Amino acid sequence: MxxxxxxxxxxxxxxxxxxxxxxxxxxxxxxxxxxxxxxxxxxxxxxxxSTAAEPLDELYDTLADILNEEETTHCYKNYLLPTGDCVTLSESVAIISGGTTGLITWDAALHLTEWAIETSAVFSNRTVLELGSGIGFTGIAICKTCNPKTYIFSDYHPCVLKQLTENIRLNGFALEPETTQQPPTESLGQEAKATNYQKPKLIVTELDWGSVTEKQLSDLQPDVIIAADVVYDPEIILALIGMLQKLSSSRADRKPPEVYIAFTIRNPDTYHLFHAELDKVGIRWHVIPAHSNSIFLYDMQPNVTILQLFI
Missing domain, CATH: 1.20.5 (Single alpha-helices involved in coiled-coils or other helix-helix interfaces)
Structure with a gap:
């Protein structure tokens, strides 16, 4: 046997x-x-x-095309969830594509999703803002397993936003009636709202950390903020912390959102810089204990840390 x-x-x-x-x-x-x-x-x-996901003709057609081509820029991947459902994504086969690294799923996103599924109460019936959503793996998985009230996907690169919107549709989420008259490529600069046939409500929005205003952030009103693999460059770290400060200033009398940042520690100096910059502006933090469940596949176990920030 x-x-x-x-x-x-x-x-x-x-x-x-x-x-x-x-x-x-x-x-x-x-x-x-x-x-x-x-x-x-x-x-x-x-x-x-017998996979729980509905067979998709376009998925099988694309897989057939991939088998018949010597080179391709995208492939379809399916990530099985503990519920028996799966997250299906169109991903780039290259680490850098279209001038961005946001068209593939990184290990920190897998790690953050495993933690989210294990601690689903953090997201249940709450408004979640994801920073640097990429092509949508973490958000789609959370929407399928953690029952958020509203999930706001955000990113900045046009290619990433386009692929993100397509992947949301691919996983059974439909655009709301008021946005179906615009093709997705024309709505990327605005908020493109989508919703599950039941819930949660999904929103895709362009978010430039350097130029976003306190008013824009205040309008989002998140209860929880998450991000995966957005701490890998000093300039990006400064932009991220600047935006978190704006979020703190824009909350008025509302309870501050819970903030969770997951990242692979590739360069210890960058990791320590993030800590130092958080300390400099008075944002407290602590390391979330490692979760016990292992759901997704890794080439090797990544050195991923999840920090909770207090803004």
């Missing part, structure tokens, strides 16, 4: 479009050698066909 979870490990890697060398081939070979009549392959195929 196959070892427990072998079929599921194949399923997760296949749906996430992982490289073939990451599949557990030695374990499969050993299983087939010891049990030639094993039903493992049938089980693997069955798991693929």
């Amino acid at each position: 196959a070892g427990p979870g072998l079929a599921s490990r194949f399923q997760h890697r296949f749906l996430a479009a992982r490289q073939l060398r990451s599949f557990p081939w030695p374990e499969l070979e050993q299983n087939l050698r010891t049990s030639p009549d094993s039903s493992l392959l049938v089980d693997i195929l069955h798991k693929h066909e």
